[in-house]
Amino acid sequence: MVAVEERSAISTPAAVEVAYLRGATKNYGAHRALDEVSLSLRAGEVVALLGPNGAGKTTAIKLLLGLLGPDAGEARVFGGNPRDAATRTRIGAMLQVARVPETLKVKEYLDLFRSYYPTPLPVEHVVRVAGLAGIEDRLFSQLSGGQKQRLLFALAICGDPDLVFLDEPTLGMDIESRHGLWQQVRDLASRGKTVLLTTHYLEEADSLANRIVVINKGTVIAEGTPAQIKSRVSGRTIKCVTSLDEDLLRRLPGVTSVEVKHGTTVVRSAEVEDNVRQMLALDTGLHSLEISSPALEDAFLALTKGE
Numbered sequence: 001m002v003a004v005e006e007r008s009a010i011s012t013p014a015a016v017e018v019a020y021l022r023g024a025t026k027n028y029g030a031h032r033a034l035d036e037v038s039l040s041l042r043a044g045e046v047v048a049l050l051g052p053n054g055a056g057k058t059t060a061i062k063l064l065l066g067l068l069g070p071d072a073g074e075a076r077v078f079g080g081n082p083r084d085a086a087t088r089t090r091i092g093a094m095l096q097v098a099r100v101p102e103t104l105k106v107k108e109y110l111d112l113f114r115s116y117y118p119t120p121l122p123v124e125h126v127v128r129v130a131g132l133a134g135i136e137d138r139l140f141s142q143l144s145g146g147q148k149q150r151l152l153f154a155l156a157i158c159g160d161p162d163l164v165f166l167d168e169p170t171l172g173m174d175i176e177s178r179h180g181l182w183q184q185v186r187d188l189a190s191r192g193k194t195v196l197l198t199t200h201y202l203e204e205a206d207s208l209a210n211r212i213v214v215i216n217k218g219t220v221i222a223e224g225t226p227a228q229i230k231s232r233v234s235g236r237t238i239k240c241v242t243s244l245d246e247d248l249l250r251r252l253p254g255v256t257s258v259e260v261k262h263g264t265t266v267v268r269s270a271e272v273e274d275n276v277r278q279m280l281a282l283d284t285g286l287h288s289l290e291i292s293s294p295a296l297e298d299a300f301l302a303l304t305k306g307e
């Protein structure tokens with residue numbers, strides 16, 4: 001897998017901070033869902049909030065939307081309180097459990113939500129980018145799960161907001177719809193919009209985010225570019241077909257594990273280039289060589305396991 005580097009020229013540390021949580025704590029009764037979480041969102045960047053079920057991702061978004069108030073710490077959006085009317089017209093949101101009445105048609109929703117914003121996008125544009133063409137007259141209750149998700153995405157962006165929150169936006173979408181939505185997220189960022197998304201699809205975070213914030217049990221446990229997060233899992237993997245003995249491979253410098261599965265040898269090591277040179281010298285018949293970096297999934301599991 002190829003390491004993914006910083007994607008957006010717009011997103012630099014100097015870019016304007018559009019929203020933040022500072023030391024935000026949120027309790028539900030005796031349960032602490034967020035514990036002194038700090039999170040900063042800058043103009044033009046896509047930030048992925050990653051974490052296992054119940055980590056506190058949705059709660060963090062709700063604080064930034066002003067749907068919940070923090071018990072301690074601060075949530076600020078465009079320099080103000082997220083509940084301010086002026087702030088709300090610059091924000092779009094797609095929540096996991098969106099409460100919308102089932103009795104309106106797709107186009108009625110679009111008209112209604114566009115009316116909340118001072119300078120909404122043209123309805124034809126929204127229909128096209130969200131993949132709603134041909135189903136504008138359907139009732140919400142008649143939509144498939146993936147179509148509902150696409151409508152909710154359309155409602156999040158129809159006001160042309162500067163800051164968009166997407167809580168598991170591609171849940172239940174087929175691959176084509178998912179890739180279509182990814183493209184829309186990239187387009188938003190390229191127009192200087194800021195996107196905070198939560199996802200369980202690590203591939204999605206890897207593919208879209210400039211920055212990933214890993215949250216577990218209400219606490220931020222890692223933050224960085226996808227490449228930086230991946231580098232938290234040390235070593236890379238060599239796969240090949242070789243006659244070299246497993247014990248010999250284990251003794252090579254940097255090697256942390258060796259496995260042979262279905263005739264393929266898998267070596268995990270901190271010094272793959274040196275190891276490959278040595279292996280090729282020792283076994284001229286070595287073939288089917290592949291070197292890979294750890295997937296984001298490995299990093300995520302390593303970061304969250306046992307915490």
Ligand SMILES: Nc1ncnc2c1ncn2[C@@H]1O[C@H](COP(=O)(O)OP(=O)(O)OP(=O)(O)O)[C@@H](O)[C@H]1O
Nearest residue numbers: 028031032033051052053054055056057058059060
């Ligand atoms: N209204 C509520 N009342 C009580 N507990 C809640 C409430 N909402 C969330 N929680 C608890 O707070 C914790 C954080 O929930 P949250 O929905 O923020 O997690 P999440 O990271 O979004 O999870 P998921 O990936 O499963 O959606 C969980 O333990 C959850 O059970």
